[in-house]
Amino acid sequence: MKMKLEGIIAYPITPFHPDTQAVDVDALTITLNALLEQQCNAIVPLGSAGESAYLSWQEWQQVAQKSIEVVNQRVPVMLGISELTTAMAIQKAQKAEELGADLIMVIPVSYWKLNDQEIYDYYQQIAASTKLPIMVYNNPATSGVDMSPELIVKMFQEIENICMVKDSTGDIQRMHKFHELSQGQLPFYNGCNPLALEAFCAGASGWCTV
Numbered sequence: 001m002k003m004k005l006e007g008i009i010a011y012p013i014t015p016f017h018p019d020t021q022a023v024d025v026d027a028l029t030i031t032l033n034a035l036l037e038q039q040c041n042a043i044v045p046l047g048s049a050g051e052s053a054y055l056s057w058q059e060w061q062q063v064a065q066k067s068i069e070v071v072n073q074r075v076p077v078m079l080g081i082s083e084l085t086t087a088m089a090i091q092k093a094q095k096a097e098e099l100g101a102d103l104i105m106v107i108p109v110s111y112w113k114l115n116d117q118e119i120y121d122y123y124q125q126i127a128a129s130t131k132l133p134i135m136v137y138n139n140p141a142t143s144g145v146d147m148s149p150e151l152i153v154k155m156f157q158e159i160e161n162i163c164m165v166k167d168s169t170g171d172i173q174r175m176h177k178f179h180e181l182s183q184g185q186l187p188f189y190n191g192c193n194p195l196a197l198e199a200f201c202a203g204a205s206g207w208c209t210v
Helices: 025-037 057-071 086-099 116-129 149-158 172-181 193-201
Strands: 007-010 078-081 103-106 134-138 162-167 188-190 206-209
Touching: 025 057, 057 086, 078 086, 086 103, 086 116, 103 116, 116 134, 116 149, 134 149, 149 162, 149 172, 162 172, 172 188, 172 193, 188 193, 193 206
Parallel strands: 007 206, 078 103, 103 134, 134 162, 162 188, 188 206
Antiparallel strands: none
């Protein structure tokens, strides 16, 4: 299922109670409604700003469920997945679909340096486990993995669920490369705030920002 978003894609933090360290669902609700009031075009809980990689399975589900409930189909909700194993990434992808998310955003496995075929297989197995559209998230500063434009375009062309890419490298030439290699078919999104204007000039479909 191919899908395209346009405009500002907002990334809320995951707030916690200072005393109990539990997820503060009331503060999360306030945050989500504030972003919606500013007329963002989509919301991505559990991205890097949402500390997806550091939440327990229970916390991840709690944030995902509450976010989908609060947004209530006013804009698309895309849930972030950052995992160390394919099995857990698949579990989260399936839970996202079960909860009613519109899309998922998936960053490669960190710590272990995967080669291109291993990255391809990782995304392919996740895509095979869910009907949800997938945004490929390239952020080498956090994952330690830098996917080439060639690999990302190949996955877009060959893996049905993969429908877009968020690039946070800060390299505007990559965005021109996405456009060139895919003949303008791959929607790409800027994840580096200082490059927002240049990215839109290069053909970016949206700006992913906190």
